[in-house]
Amino acid sequence: MPELVPSNGHAAGHTAHADAYCLCDEDGREVARLPRLEATLGVGAVDVRHLLDDAKITTYDPSFSSTASCSSAITYVDGDAGVLLYRGIPIDALVEKSTFLEVAYLLLFGELPTANELDTFTNDITHHTMLHEQLASFYNGFRRDAHPMAVMLGVVGALSAFYPDSIDILDPAQRLISIERLIAKMPSIAAMAYKYSVGQPFVYPHNELDYPSNFMRMMFSVPAEEYRQSPVLAKAMNALLIVQADHEQNASTSTVRSVGSSRANPFACVAAGISSLWGPLHGGANEAVLAMLQRIGSTANLPDAIRRAKDKDDPFRLMGFGHRVYKSYDPRAKVMRRIYEELLEETRTQGDPLFELAKELERLALEDDYFVSRKLYPNVDFYSGLIMKALGIPLNMFTAIFAISRTAGWLSHWKEMIEDPDQRITRPRQLYIGPTQRPYVPLRARGDGASGSKLPAGLPMPSEKSIVGG
Numbered sequence: 001m002p003e004l005v006p007s008n009g010h011a012a013g014h015t016a017h018a019d020a021y022c023l024c025d026e027d028g029r030e031v032a033r034l035p036r037l038e039a040t041l042g043v044g045a046v047d048v049r050h051l052l053d054d055a056k057i058t059t060y061d062p063s064f065s066s067t068a069s070c071s072s073a074i075t076y077v078d079g080d081a082g083v084l085l086y087r088g089i090p091i092d093a094l095v096e097k098s099t100f101l102e103v104a105y106l107l108l109f110g111e112l113p114t115a116n117e118l119d120t121f122t123n124d125i126t127h128h129t130m131l132h133e134q135l136a137s138f139y140n141g142f143r144r145d146a147h148p149m150a151v152m153l154g155v156v157g158a159l160s161a162f163y164p165d166s167i168d169i170l171d172p173a174q175r176l177i178s179i180e181r182l183i184a185k186m187p188s189i190a191a192m193a194y195k196y197s198v199g200q201p202f203v204y205p206h207n208e209l210d211y212p213s214n215f216m217r218m219m220f221s222v223p224a225e226e227y228r229q230s231p232v233l234a235k236a237m238n239a240l241l242i243v244q245a246d247h248e249q250n251a252s253t254s255t256v257r258s259v260g261s262s263r264a265n266p267f268a269c270v271a272a273g274i275s276s277l278w279g280p281l282h283g284g285a286n287e288a289v290l291a292m293l294q295r296i297g298s299t300a301n302l303p304d305a306i307r308r309a310k311d312k313d314d315p316f317r318l319m320g321f322g323h324r325v326y327k328s329y330d331p332r333a334k335v336m337r338r339i340y341e342e343l344l345e346e347t348r349t350q351g352d353p354l355f356e357l358a359k360e361l362e363r364l365a366l367e368d369d370y371f372v373s374r375k376l377y378p379n380v381d382f383y384s385g386l387i388m389k390a391l392g393i394p395l396n397m398f399t400a401i402f403a404i405s406r407t408a409g410w411l412s413h414w415k416e417m418i419e420d421p422d423q424r425i426t427r428p429r430q431l432y433i434g435p436t437q438r439p440y441v442p443l444r445a446r447g448d449g450a451s452g453s454k455l456p457a458g459l460p461m462p463s464e465k466s467i468v469g470g
């Protein structure tokens with residue numbers, strides 16, 4: 001068996017300071033030299049970029065559990081210690097002291113802005129919040145009961161057709177204007193998706209308001225009455241946006257990078273990110289958590305929910321629990337829980353039954369050996385759904401709000417990738433396990449295939465009702 005050893009000849013892992021590993025064959029002959037790359041924080045990497053050329057072998061890591069897909073200076077996560085830093089700054093400090101647009105600037109450009117820089121950035125974002133009027137008619141093509149994420153990914157994808165003046169990704173000025181347009185327009189797009197679903201008129205953005213307040217106003221105000229802005233709710237929305245803004249190479253960010261690596265325009269990249277985020281194992285989990293808590297209904301049903309989550313024959317999982325990277329309490333969940341408690345206090349809400357249920361579920365799970373031994377702790381989505389509910393956000397808008405916030409992270413990674421001179425198109429290799437080469441068999445010689453058909457017996461025909469959208 002080939003063996004990976006540090007280049008000084010000791011077995012792998014025995015020497016902390018090796019600057020390269022050698023892949024050796026059974027006779028100890030070096031077949032590839034694999035440089036060791038150091039990280040500024042956390043674990044380093046073995047550079048396998050030339051492995052295939054040198055040793056005629058690939059690495060196998062289908063869900064990237066041990067693969068660094070890129071180098072990045074944006075966000076650092078320590079899953080064991082429960083640490084999350086944006087450009088080196090702890091997430092809780094940002095939630096306490098910063099605003100979403102300041103954090104977006106930090107993620108995009110690497111440093112906190114000066115007062116002038118923040119003014120300019122805020123002004124630029126604020127003046128791009130309106131959508132091309134023609135886009136409003138685009139919404140009319142959707143069914144009223146369409147999920148807002150379906151609408152958002154369609155509308156965001158369509159932005160490239162409305163703003164063709166900013167899709168030359170090799171032009172830094174066009175890149176910047178696309179980034180500003182996307183961050184500015186996401187709240188307007190999401191709010192319009194909501195307004196369309198409830199049959200209310202679209203509300204235009206208001207340039208006097210800050211980013212979270214503007215979004216809340218576009219969601220909740222109606223022309224028939226004066227809208228009263230709540231600073232308490234806007235503060236919670238600001239925290240929510242900051243906490244969800246980036247999380248290094250998660251599924252949707254990796255999707256954005258992968259799509260962007262082909263030099264697709266940023267609107268198409270963000271639409272791809274929205275698609276990935278929508279899944280219930282990723283951003284869709286916040287919606288799933290609340291649905292789960294509502295279904296569980298009362299503490300009396302918690303033991304059964306925990307039993308089902310542990311049963312491998314039951315597809316039910318505790319939504320909002322577990323994480324690929326965090327093997328301790330997700331720091332975002334800690335912040336979310338604190339924000340929620342503050343929100344309850346400030347709005348003088350007492351004894352929210354869903355919060356009591358969530359806390360009890362957390363307590364029971366963290367006492368259960370199944371969750372303890374697998375290091376399954378509450379993740380960001382466990383409490384963020386409760387905050388959104390308290391803000392009056394309907395369930396199907398939860399992931400849309402995650403998308404507004406994560407757009408800052410997606411675009412920071414997209415920008416970093418495009419500006420990296422070593423960037424090439426993403427093109428993983430595979431471990432082929434299909435048939436070896438074989439001849440084509442003509443149709444008449446293949447039999448009737450009645451027994452071994454791979455197709456289902458027949459697809460249901462659409463009913464007249466579903467065709468007309470009833």
Ligand code: CMC
Pocket residue numbers: 247250280281282283284285309310316317318319320321322323324325374376379380381
């Ligand atoms: N409930 C019950 N069992 C679980 C759960 C859960 N929520 N999560 C993981 N496990 C078990 C899993 O069955 C496996 O057990 P075993 O070793 O016996 O086979 C073990 O824990 C490891 O889980 P995994 O599925 O291999 O872990 P993963 O890293 O592939 O998946 C995850 C991570 C987040 C998809 C998963 O924990 C999960 O499905 N959680 C529920 C969905 C959720 O809350 N997602 C939000 C993630 S955070 C927000 C975001 O980044 O978007």
